């Protein structure tokens with residue numbers, strides 16, 4: 001699994017949202033177990049409902065990584081474009 005903190009495009013906001021989702025997942029799993037799921041109570045592995053909930057959070061994480069990477073690359077591209085325009089303006093100003 002990717003170490004998110006090492007990714008240049010993984011922001012503090014991304015991390016905070018993942019923390020909130022993970023908290024909700026853990027809270028929901030505890031509630032689920034307290035309601036008496038016999039599969040989860042056995043403690044061997046989570047039942048299909050819990051696995052599905054875990055997969056939802058895992059899918060969100062994968063999508064957020066892709067979206068944050070795309071946003072980062074788009075902003076980088078736009079910044080490079082603006083910097084190139086500024087250089088051209090500065091060169092034109094110096095030549096005049």
Ligand SMILES: [Zn+2]
Nearest residue numbers: 037040047050
């Ligand atoms: Zn269960």
